[in-house]
Amino acid sequence: xxxxxxxxxxxxxxxxxxxxxxxxxxxxxxxxxxxxxxxxxxxxxxxxxxxxxxxxxxxxxxxxxxxxxxxxxxxxxxxxxxxxxxxxxxxxxxxxxxxxxxxxxxxxxxxxxxxxxxxxxxxxxxxxxxxxxxxxxxxxxxxxxxxxxxxxxxxxxxxxxxxxxxxxxxxxxxxxxxxxxxxxxxxxxxxxxxxxxxxxxxxxxxxxxxxxxxxxxxxxxxxxxxxxxxxxxxxxxxxxxxxxxxxxxxxxxxxxxxxxxxxxxxxxxxxxxxxxxxxxxxxxxxxxxxxxxxxxxxxxxxxxxxxxxxxxxxxxxxxxxxxxxxxxxxxxxxxxxxxxxxxxxxxxxxxxxxxxxxxxxxxxxxxxx
Amino acid sequence: xxxxxxxxxxxxxxxxxxxxxxxxxxxxxxxxxxxxxxxxxxxxxxxxxxxxxxxxxxxxxxxxxxxxxxxxxxxxxxxxxxxxxxxxxxxxxxxxxxxxxx
Numbered sequence: 437x438x439x440x441x442x443x444x445x446x447x448x449x450x451x452x453x454x455x456x457x458x459x460x461x462x463x464x465x466x467x468x469x470x471x472x473x474x475x476x477x478x479x480x481x482x483x484x485x486x487x488x489x490x491x492x493x494x495x496x497x498x499x500x501x502x503x504x505x506x507x508x509x510x511x512x513x514x515x516x517x518x519x520x521x522x523x524x525x526x527x528x529x530x531x532x533x534x535x536x537x538x539x540x541x542x543x544x545x546x547x548x549x550x551x552x553x554x555x556x557x558x559x560x561x562x563x564x565x566x567x568x569x570x571x572x573x574x575x576x577x578x579x580x581x582x583x584x585x586x587x588x589x590x591x592x593x594x595x596x597x598x599x600x601x602x603x604x605x606x607x608x609x610x611x612x613x614x615x616x617x618x619x620x621x622x623x624x625x626x627x628x629x630x631x632x633x634x635x636x637x638x639x640x641x642x643x644x645x646x647x648x649x650x651x652x653x654x655x656x657x658x659x660x661x662x663x664x665x666x667x668x669x670x671x672x673x674x675x676x677x678x679x680x681x682x683x684x685x686x687x688x689x690x691x692x693x694x695x696x697x698x699x700x701x702x703x704x705x706x707x708x709x710x711x712x713x714x715x716x717x718x719x720x721x722x723x724x725x726x727x728x729x730x731x732x733x734x735x736x737x738x739x740x741x742x743x744x745x746x747x748x749x750x751x752x753x754x755x756x757x758x759x760x761x762x763x764x765x766x767x768x769x770x771x772x773x774x775x776x777x778x779x780x781x782x783x784x785x786x787x788x789x790x791x792x793x794x795x796x797x798x799x800x801x802x803x804x805x
Numbered sequence: 806x807x808x809x810x811x812x813x814x815x816x817x818x819x820x821x822x823x824x825x826x827x828x829x830x831x832x833x834x835x836x837x838x839x840x841x842x843x844x845x846x847x848x849x850x851x852x853x854x855x856x857x858x859x860x861x862x863x864x865x866x867x868x869x870x871x872x873x874x875x876x877x878x879x880x881x882x883x884x885x886x887x888x889x890x891x892x893x894x895x896x897x898x899x900x901x902x903x904x905x906x907x
Contacts, residue, residue, distance in 0.1 A: 439838050439839075439840050440838060442840065443824060443827075443829055443840060446824055446825060446827070447824060450824065450825055452824060454822075454824075494822075497822055497823065497824060498822065499820060499821075499822035499824075499829050499831075525819065525820050525821045525822070526820055526822075527820030527831050527833075528820070549817070549818050549819075549820075549833035550833075551820065551831070551833055551836065591836070
């Protein structure tokens with residue numbers, strides 16, 4: 437077990453919000469076609485409110501703080517907030533499109549000891565990237581910013597979100613990342629809008645393309661290892677949680693709303709009405725979420741993929757059943773292993789769960805034993 | 806090399822948080838993660854740049870843990886040198902002025 441896993445386990449046991457994702461604003465200078473946010477800036481927390489929130493989460497034991505948006509640098513107080521978070525000794529990551537980062541901003545980011553700057557690059561072709569961001573010139577500005585950051589010794593990570601408009605560009609973006617000497621991640625997930633609008637998920641790549649991604653060494657490392665199905669489902673697996681959302685991770689919106697994760701729009705409280713500690717410790721929504729282990733999921737606990745599935749409780753929640761499967765992750769498990777998603781019926785037979793998510797499972801009989 | 810007249814100060818180039826009796830520390834320079842146990846945490850918290858290591862051991866470590874002062878000082882020096890190698894702690898033969906965050 438790595439040191440980080442050890443600390444995550446300890447944080448889960450102690451109920452410590454080890455990681456917090458804080459959006460400073462939902463406003464953005466790009467209007468990406470797949471964005472899950474609306475871009476309303478009305479009612480954003482003030483500088484003083486945000487600093488107070490950061491102080492509160494630090495007091496609750498937070499170590500990792502992701503500052504994001506929208507575009508966080510659109511706020512004039514962004515650097516003041518970053519400086520405050522670093523003064524509290526938080527490990528700060530900045531998620532930005534970087535178009536506002538010039539040599540001066542890059543030097544300031546380095547001076548503040550920001551752990552990493554995470555930037556989305558959609559394509560190696562400027563016209564494709566710019567068509568996705570809807571900001572002409574954004575590719576050039578983003579790449580220039582990455583160079584400024586690198587010149588200042590800042591760690592940079594590129595995320596390539598794959599969707600229909602840039603399907604098949606992953607390898608070239610990985611090559612670009614290598615040339616820029618920055619880390620690279622590929623993400624084939626398009627999430628629905630936080631307001632419940634699923635229309636943008638139609639931009640997601642096909643199951644066949646997903647399969648190709650998961651069988652590409654540049655993206656997943658050891659393909660054989662990554663794609664091997666694990667058949668052992670024991671009590672240790674079933675007593676685990678789906679993910680860290682609400683256990684060691686919290687998301688805070690620019691308006692002070694607290695959620696388990698940025699992709700999990702289950703409101704737990706608002707920081708203008710309650711303290712973070714009060715919400716984190718006593719929110720009914722979080723208490724309920726934390727009571728759910730894998731064994732409590734009627735479909736997933738019976739599924740042969742349960743040991744390695746990336747089930748997202750936020751997506752399941754948005755699909756209408758927080759204890760149900762997230763069909764996009766069923767599709768991922770299938771694309772990864774080639775093993776159909778099977779669940780155990782009441783008679784003990786294994787029956788297929790539609791891996792494409794075109795059929796919503798509303799009722800699955802449980803094994804009476 | 807750390808001696809009895811050693812002063813230690815936390816580097817500003819780190820992130821840290823306490824988790825139970827332990828302390829997580831990550832260097833922002835090389836992203837190395839350290840987990841300090843309860844003894845290490847006591848030394849870390851006392852690393853104000855103004856208190857000699859020998860006094861930290863005597864007044865903090867030996868007061869809280871069942872260990873001889875001689876052994877505690879040997880262990881503390883080793884611990885301090887390891888953290889100093891990663892830039893987590895500044896070590897000096899004289900008091901370290903408090904360095905403010907950039």
